[in-house]
Amino acid sequence: MMDATPRGAVTAGAQLNARARARDLAVGAAAIALATLFGAFVGLPLAALLVRLPIAQLADMMHQTIVLQALRLSFETTCAAALLTVLGGTPLAALLTRDFRGRDAIASLMTLPLVLPPVVAGLGLLLAFGRAGLLGRFLDVFGMHVPFSTAAVVLAQTFVAAPLYINAARSAFSRTDRELLEAAASLRASPVYAFARIAIPPALPALAAGLSLSAARGLGEFGATITFAGNLPGVTQTMPLAAYVAAQSDMDAAVAISVVLACASYGALLAAGALTRSGRQPA
């Protein structure tokens, strides 16, 4: 029998292998440890809310006027904001997929509210729609007072959260094959008809996902709302505001509201994720 490999080389190779494996294991273990720590960091506050949740009194808690009012108001304003977002954001996103000068500047401007400190957003809204504001002074003439009304809550939520929908729509629309829109135009379809029949149907999952995200963001809106709309129970006090107020006097109520909010947002995120995945699958 002939052994082509010298014995020493085999041993050295094996040692090298063992060392490499040990290093891989160490790196893997470190990555898992860091990931676990970070996961715990994010999960712990959420778990703390759940642990603190006064389950026994939960039913009573939810029937408190302040909680009920906030729950209803949040639901209504979030729905209204979503409607405004779809109505205005869809055509805006569609136009932003066309080529024109200054398009990127406008697109960035439309995304700005997303990264602006919410208080700054609220201040801007106040200076625009407030009594002495740019537009508000004219509205005032007609007896319309936007600030510190439920309408202000809707505007604040729309302003802050719409970019999430607009960006999702823009990215979905930009995948439309231009030749298909041209084919539609050659078949007497007006630009709006062509867009509705050709570009929107394949974009629907992405639009729904973007809307879920923006609704979740709107639901949690606090800074712009309290600045522009105030904190009036039943009128402008949404769930986040109610949680903030309750946290100063009634911890049980604050926790109950927070858990409801967190669950609703988590649901919206799960929905967005599922919609995005379904949109990626070939139809």
Add this chain to the structure above:
Amino acid sequence: MSLSVDVACDAPFAIDATFEVRRGRTLALVGESGAGKTTVLRLIAGFARPDRGRITNGAEEWFDAAAGIFAAPHRRTIGMTFSRGALFGDMTALENAMFGPRAAGWAADRARARALEALELTGASALRDRRAATLSAGETQRVALARAIALRPHVLLLDEPLSSVDVHARAGLRTALSAAMRATDAATVLVTHDPAEALLMADEIAVLENGRIVQQGSSADLRRAPATPYVAAFAGVNLFTGTARALADGTSEIAVGDAAFVVHGAFTGPVALVVDPDAVTLSREEGATSARNRVHGVVDAIVPDGGAVRVAIASVPPIVARVTAASAAALALAPGVPVYASFKAGEARVS
């Protein structure tokens, strides 16, 4: 009633084209890729705006640079097919064909009836419930054609309708195209780079080179006095139509009238056969070459063509050979001299 086109652009590349197509007639817009054929079609459709010129369809004014008139694409009564089909993939063939009538505001049942009629005309009735994304290239073009003619446009713009289609499906599709053109009685502009397509389907040929029309006329005009080498090569090909039968050895026999040619590949049914005159060799004796395809006849005409001569032979079917002046002299070619013309099976292109 006719489509009258006079367009010029400077960017993204220069275009300068003027032509007119009467209703019921077909103009082939030919040229190499990059010559600007598709761009001219897009200008007629209104997808891009020319810098200068005028486009009218009968009394309808679609574009007039001087008057500042530009009709949006959906206001122009065109039917168009795209080289890659551009069918709406998630819709069925029937829904695709109904799109135009529906977009024009027709009621669903009327649109459906018209769409079915159009699918029938292009031989695509059996595909009506198939999702467009699942169709083959040939089926796609049939449905695209049905979709384009459903509203009976007065102008039909066809962008390379056969280029993506398998040669086996081409003859059938050519028949469908001709039927569609006849039925719509439209002024048709057919963009193609394939001589067989242009020679078989068009009444007139306009040749584009670098965005300009270098020559326009019937195929006979172009053959008689080609303005450029490209025109000579394009219009000067030998084109035979016949019926193919696949043989056992991987070749096919194509019956062209009383003659039969052998080509490589398995083909059945009606086909067109393109043979470049440069691939045709001439001899005075019968067994001079090993080429499998041979016809016999007397020289009909000899025309100088660059450094060579074109020799037209009154054989059955007639054939043109392009040979060097030296070999023409060596063969002592002159009108009335009997010759054998032959070409190899591998030199014939089935289309």
